[in-house]
Amino acid sequence: MTVSAREFTFELRVCQWAERNWPPGDDPGAGTTSLVARQLGTRGRRWDTLVLECDRDALAARGVFGPERLSSDLLHVVRHAPREWAYYREALPDPGYPWRYVREAVHEADSRGIVETRRRGGRIECRRRWFYPDWCERIVAIENKPDLDASAARALADQLERDVALGLADEVWVATRATGEGVEPALLERLPVEAGILTVGEEGVSVAWHPRTLAVSEPGTRILDRPSGGPGDRSAARFEYVDPAWKRAKRREIAERAYERGWRSYVDTMRPDCRYFELRRDGGDVLPWCAAKGRSQTARECSGRCPEFEPEPPAWRTRGWPITGGPGKGFRRLLDRQRARERRVD
């Protein structure tokens, strides 16, 4: 196995490794499991890879709410829906936004079969079907940077300092390609000491630096603007405080989106229906492969605009793929099955 410098391929490798091996070097404990997703975060910050450390039983209990994510409005309903029938406005806490949105969410929860509703005396009453568990215990964010040179380390340092100040994830890491000489100490010095470093090589993944756990339940600091640091720069940094309640709610939303999406959803934006699309095993990893380019393609280049795109021939859909669709649909089903299996944590 050679480790690709292409960020997309590298990212998929890190996701696959994390799914099998998280936490690195540690026994996860009998009651704990992890769920991996990619390209998720907040409006202002998207992380490459997310590892959710979950309580195994609570994750299984989350399964009754279905594979789709619960939005913040739905979470408000399912987390507070009463055990016995009650008028929704009296049973649910004040949401801090108009009640009509809560009413819509109550109806949506009912149509998804996760809360029951009825009408009594012109009022909508609701009651819960299941208890919504706090299934995600920790959120670990990994930034993938296969080539960590001096300028990449500088740009990353700024992002990571913002992550550390905000403290939305419990840990932040950088994953980089092993060079054979480890990670240059000068590069390490540029990154905040709170960030962990993983090196990915042909022999596997190892920890070059352990991270510190961030204070997710304390107020955070959002850095809005900071001086460039040049000799003539006398501007002041601008920042704002972020309260722990916002962080708790945001973490739940991120966990729900990660639950729905996982990391195999890359296939949704690629063209598995192209005749050149393949899934190939490389070492222990399964990666998308383009037979026309003779290498692993990126999600961006594998689109209908790709000059080499050719739809799979109709004959393929009946030859050895007799039920529904050809190899393209088969790849999608395979990845969907794997995604579902990770949620069930068999």
Ligand code: SF4
């Ligand atoms: S030829 Fe283009 S569209 Fe087809 S698999 Fe390769 S990258 Fe994707």
